[in-house]
Amino acid sequence: MAEFEPKIVAFMCNWCSYAGGDLAGTSRLQYPPNARIIRLMCTARLDPAFVLKAFAEGADGVLVAGCHIGDCHYVSGNLKAEKRVKMLKKLLPELGIEPERLMLRWISAAEGERFANTMKEFIALVKKLGPSPLSVSARG
Amino acid sequence: MAEKKAERKAEEKEEEPRIGVYVCHCGVNIAGVVDVKEVAKYASKLKNVVVARDYKYMCADPGQQLIKDDIKEHKLNRIVVAACSPRMHEPTFRRALEEAGLNPFLFEQANIREHNSWVHMKQPKEATEKAKDLTRMAVARARRLEPQQKPKVKVERAALVIGGGVAGIQSALDLADMGFKVYLVEKSPSLGGKMAQLDKTFPTMDCSACILTPKMVDAARHENIEIITYAEVEEVDGYIGNFTVKIRKRAKQVLEDKCTGCGLCAEACPVEVPNEFDQGLGVRKAIYVPFPQAVPLVYTIDDEACLGCGMCEAVCGPEAIDYEQKDEVLELKVGTIIVATGFDQFDARRKPEYGYGRYENVITGLEFERLVNASGPTGGKLLRPSDGKEPHRIGFILCVGSRDAKVGNPYCSRVCCMYSIKNARLYKEKHPEAEVYIFYMDIRAYGKGYEEFYRQAQEEYGIKFIRGRPGEVVEDPKTKNLLVRVEDTLLGLPLEIELDLVVLAAGMEPARDSEKIQRLLRLSRSADGFFAEAHPKLRPVDTLTDGIYLAGTCQGPKDIPDTVSQASAAAARAAIPMAMGEVETEPIVAFVRKELCIGCRICERTCDFGVITMVDRKAHVNEAICKGCGACAAACPTGAMQIRHFTDEQIYAMIEAALREETEEGGREEVKAEA
Helix, strand or coil: CCCCCCCEEEEEECCCHHHHHHHHHHCCCCCCCCEEEEEECCHHHCCHHHHHHHHHCCCCEEEEEECCCCCCCCCCHHHHHHHHHHHHHHHHHHHCCCHHHEEEEECCCCCHHHHHHHHHHHHHHHHHHCCCHHHHHHHC | CHHHHHHHHHHHCCCCCCEEEEEECCCCCCCCCCCHHHHHHHHHCCCCEEEEEEECCCCCHHHHHHHHHHHHHCCCCEEEEEECCHHHHHHHHHHHHHHCCCCCCCEEEEECHHHHHCCCCCCHHHHHHHHHHHHHHHHHHHHCCCCCCCCEEECCCEEEEECCCHHHHHHHHHHHHCCCEEEEECCCCCCCCHHHHCCEECCCCEEHHHHHHHHHHHHHHCCCEEEECCEEEEEEEEECCEEEEEEEECCCCECCCCCCCCCHHHHHCCCEEECHHHCCCCEEECEECCCCCCCCCCCEECCCCCCCCCHHHHHCCCCCECCCCCCEEEEEEECEEEECCCEEECCHHHCHHHCECCECCEEEHHHHHHHHCCCCCCCCCCCCCCCCCCCCEEEEEEEECCCEHHHCECCCCCCHHHHHHHHHHHHHHHCCCCEEEEEECCCCCCCCCHHHHHHHHHHCCCCEEEECCCCEEEECCCCCCEEEEEEECCCCEEEEEEECEEEEEECEEECCCHHHHHHHHCCCECCCCCECCCECCCECCECCCCCEEECHHHCCCCCHHHHHHHHHHHHHHHHHHHHHCEEECCCCCEEECHHHCCCCCHHHHHCCCCCEEEECCEEEECCCCCCCCCHHHHHCCCCCEEECCCCHHHHHHHHHHHHCCCCCCCCCCCCCECC
8 A cells, every 4th residue: 555645734824934935945945745735814814614624624634834923924913823723722632633633833934944844744743643534534 | 508508607696717727837947847738638627717728938928928818819717827936926927917907816826836846856746746736726716716906005205214324324315316205213323334334445445434424414414304313113003105103212312403513512521431333442421422423413422321410511502411301202104114224243252262352352343444443442553452562463364253054144244355355455555564364265256346456455465365264263361462273275284373463354144133123014034134025136125015125234244335226226116106106005905794794893802903893783894904914804703704815715615625626527618738
């Protein structure tokens, strides 16, 4: 059987983390191709339901990345995302999903390397966890 | 048939999406990894996709023309381009849509270069699959895109320039000459910045003050420039065209309109403290001007040093002293902001092997400038700090705190080679018999006349260039002479050279308060810590915040010519919106679906900007001040609160598309994948 390749959905803010991903690209930093990034203007836009929807649709992991605390383009949007992720991490076990499958990282526009490392790290972590319980049923 | 049915449907409700998908090769940047033809073929089968093509360079004119022609020929109403990052070319493609008569927001870009082909170069198969997924996600979002109107806002015809060094002065002068009101804010008591501290400038050997002070005076005299010194920006609110800025003007305890700058007060003042302007090598009084040509020529009482003895007040003829003066907070309305906050010199103590701070006769380049300057603490005579004697043997060590990963500064400071050669030449001019060494890694003499200047230093001045980064400097405790240990990498020999004075070419670092400025203005910084420009090549003085521009060394190390050019460039960029009088802003703001709003007020509490109020028990958005972060939409329990261009439906569509193939029957009669 082929090695398990997790499906990752990533929500990233336009100003910092998405740009950090662009920098990883211009710097040609290589990382595994498992993530599908959805660009938001700010992680404040992250409705907790987006994360639940991603898991319900079969994501094995969800990565949320925004500006470092204090660097938010909208001053405090990332603080709101942080709260929501904390809340979700408590909620996920109720649904049978390990909270580690949801990761929050601050990645600035200058941190291409941190972006690539985060991808490597998170994908490896989810690989270790195996397919999400919901993902298995989603795939039938 | 399907086509006709779709058309009838479109008449019944909303118009049916007709999507064109364009997969860019970007030369080999994408096509070298991703099978672009396969991606286009795949896209052609997605629902609502009418045309799918691949093309070598979508951003080039013919690529854009392709889109425009297809919009007309195939009546496309949504466009998806799978290419580079939208942060690169979204504006380009939006313009193409506009030119073809389509609303520019009916466009979606899939990032298959920065986020795909460039980062999965060795996995072409996986990258191709990912490109398909990203394209499918973009198509899913595109179906649900809605036209948006860009609101127009009036632009205040006034600019704020933060920082009164040569960059800030140049920007201010240019804007003022164009007829705009300029507020030039400087945190120290005088304009001038670092350039005012320099003795001579390379390669022309102009006296720095002689070429700078006329500009300072011009700024002071200009009817459109208001200089606000001893002041700092405290708060910045608003957006391009309409910034509201709060400035704290610290109390000088001297009335600016009364002080004549005669200096009697300083003569009378009994308190002496180290003078910052002379790098602490000389002294000033508690009431002072930083240097004789200060602009404005108004004395300032250093509150920390002042004893309150009243001597200055007693001698001041015009009664300008006011001990009770309080800080003043000014509120300014400006349309644009130029950041020209400069740099700070690397703290050479962070290279303990060179002994700065421990050995008296190890000084920095900026200290050397003050010591050879006629108005400096020694009257222009370079004397050894330890014994006040003229040094005979001087060594300049380059790259101190630059090109040095150990101290976290891998970048080149760009001026140290040249200013050290300049300083070496200055000393040799006065003391032809002196032995002068320059310890270098590489000489970077890249500017106009720089290489020639360097060659002369070598060939005509007899300055000895030794290629090698010194390992350490050791002091002889008796003579206070210094022993420099270095490997001459050209000869392959270890050397020990005894010197009377060592000058460290300390590099440039981001100004110590740049973190504060960054937060106030919501700027980003690049990996080196300097402020980041919007695009390193094509938008070198813009920031990612519309209406805010960068000038000078706050953006990265540079010499005076580059600083001045950039300052003029920033002024020109800042003038554009002010000359136009109004600008379009992003329509990405919150809006309310009134029928879903239950008046719970959660959004109102979530918003940090006071954008949401309750009108008739329903949320109401003040779109003019909404920043579009989306916090309210994420908090809304009913889905009433939405963000334009980032609605729940659009995002859900992307999540679904990210994780599964389309199940509905796709494909249309006229589908084609261009070969």
